[in-house]
């Protein structure tokens with residue numbers, strides 16, 4: 063699973079698609095408990111989305 067900010071959501075989706083060859087499941091992190099402590103997998107911004115296969 064990857065976490066992504068607004069800027070990197072497309073990067074995260076591309077990586078999941080490449081790895082899993084499935085449509086990714088994108089969820090908004092802010093609906094989850096980990097929202098405040100999760101940072102983007104690609105930069106230091108706060109993650110807005112989680113991307114899982």
Ligand SMILES: [Zn+2]
Nearest residue numbers: 067070102105
């Ligand atoms: Zn980012």
